[in-house]
Amino acid sequence: MRRFLADRSGNFGILLALLLVPVIGAAGLALDYSNALSVKTKIQGAADAAALAAVAESSPGVKQAFAMSDDGEVSIGVADAITFFKAQLESDPDFTLDEIAAKVVKKDGRLYSIVDYRATVKTTLSRILGKDLISVVGQAIVEYQTEIYRDFFLLLDNTPSMGVGATPKDVAKMVANTPDNCAFACHIVKNGVEDKNSYYNLAKKLGVTTRINVVAQAAAALMDTAKDSRKNSNQYRMAVYSFGEKAEDTKLLEVVSPTTNLGKAKSAAAKVELMSIPKQGYDNDQQTDFDRALTQVAEKMGTAGTGMTASSPEKILFFVSDGVGDSYKPANCTKKLTGGRCQEPIDVQYCNLLKSKGYRIAVLYTTYLPLPTNDWYKSWIRPFQNEIPQRMKACASPDLFFEVSPSEGISDAMTTLFKKIVNTPLLTG
Structure with a gap:
């Protein structure tokens, strides 16, 4: 028994086996987070475009805002923003869109178009560490000043x-x-x-x-x-x-x-x-x-x-x-x-x-x-x-x-x- 406990042969293989899981997991996290950032850039571009579309020249939302005598939410612009956003990302296999919200508000002579989103991206090697999904969250804000001097x-x-x-x-x-x-x-x-x-x-x-x-x-x-x-x-x-x-x-x-x-x-x-x-x-x-x-x-x-x-x-x-x-x-x-x-x-x-x-x-x-x-x-x-x-x-x-x-x-x-x-x-x- 004393000889067995004193035997140190094979330690490298055991240590390698023990370290392999966190090493692969860390590499997987880096790879998956890099992919998630790429997905976020893609979604952010769509959100920026959607927010711009809601207050574009001659858009229904802008026309409604100009007709408003007071500040408040512009309901027509919301539907335009969401429709435009979804049209750009329809059937994209890289992620799942969990939530999309838009708001167009007139305040103090300006229009604010806001698009919020939440999406999830499936992981690959990170699953070894028990992380199956990465959440992506973002917001786009466009300001349209109706009275720029x-x-x-x-x-x-x-x-x-x-x-x-x-x-x-x-x-x-x-x-x-x-x-x-x-x-x-x-x-x-x-x-x-x-x-x-x-x-x-x-x-x-x-x-x-x-x-x-x-x-x-x-x-x-x-x-x-x-x-x-x-x-x-x-x-x-x-x-x-x-x-x-x-x-x-x-x-x-x-x-x-x-x-x-x-x-x-x-x-x-x-x-x-x-x-x-x-x-x-x-x-x-x-x-x-x-x-x-x-x-x-x-x-x-x-x-x-x-x-x-x-x-x-x-x-x-x-x-x-x-x-x-x-x-x-x-x-x-x-x-x-x-x-x-x-x-x-x-x-x-x-x-x-x-x-x-x-x-x-x-x-x-x-x-x-x-x-x-x-x-x-x-x-x-x-x-x-x-x-x-x-x-x-x-x-x-x-x-x-x-x-x-x-x-x-x-x-x-x-x-x-x-x-x-x-x-x-x-x-x-």
Whole structure:
């Protein structure tokens, strides 16, 4: 008996057998919890989407909330959230959905959409330790502020290139009726007096619509959209700027300062004219300085706010242009120079600087139409024609870029961008 008790052979095998269960169990727990986290990510995504759907633009829940005079629960939105949630996870074998609850509440001018869920995930190796299920719990919260305060700064490109015909038909008419086959309606003003022979006047006589005409009309129409969309009279302020009144003094021109009087802003926007020049080819046509315009408009915009109160509005730059810069820029031009003259698609570093300060940029790119009969276009613009829309899109904040030719409806495009901005819910948790 003493020899048997003193025998130590075979201890390793016994210890291994004893340790094998907790080792496999621990590995199983790690594997199963990793799988549970993956499942939770999937369910959380569905919950976020469901909460957003309940307060999406034109959803029944939002319509009901707007019709409510007081705070309270919005019953229609609850059904929408649950239906949307279940539709995304229907028949998913990775888990069992044990509980789903939703609530949409209007409180203090905001809508809160809340989706709670509880699910169980079956384990594999963890069963060795007696753990057959892992519980997954989560919540998604979306806040839709019905009265977000915003300042809109419309920067309208009115430089000479915006005097080109708005449509191919308008371009052809100008070319056919000018001795030098010019597609541009140059706005010539000498010593403060309009030149009766300028192509700008000719365009008016011919009934030719220029790009700047269409842009001014669209900017004016936007004021009506803003007026119809606001929930109170001081929710939106509008300001309008152009690149300048005349080529001899190119600087940011404040057409109308930020105002809640949208009728006043509409009237001012409608009167935006093409920048005048004293003669064709003045200053080597270097009047389209995007870098300067974006820098100067930032000084007008002030600090970007949260939008939660009238004293802390969001700041949105609404930039409308054909996207081709032409300025004196002897250094850092992104394309080849002619002396110090820089002709290039917009340099997006100035857009990025604005976005880094919290401003949102909505870009409406009025397609730069090819001018096949124009030697200047063929030599300098055509080589980078395909880059123009790419640069303009890069200038814009996410999902706030729109390209449109004037014949397709600039006014409709501007309205679409505006509605994208004002109808964006905020995912808060």
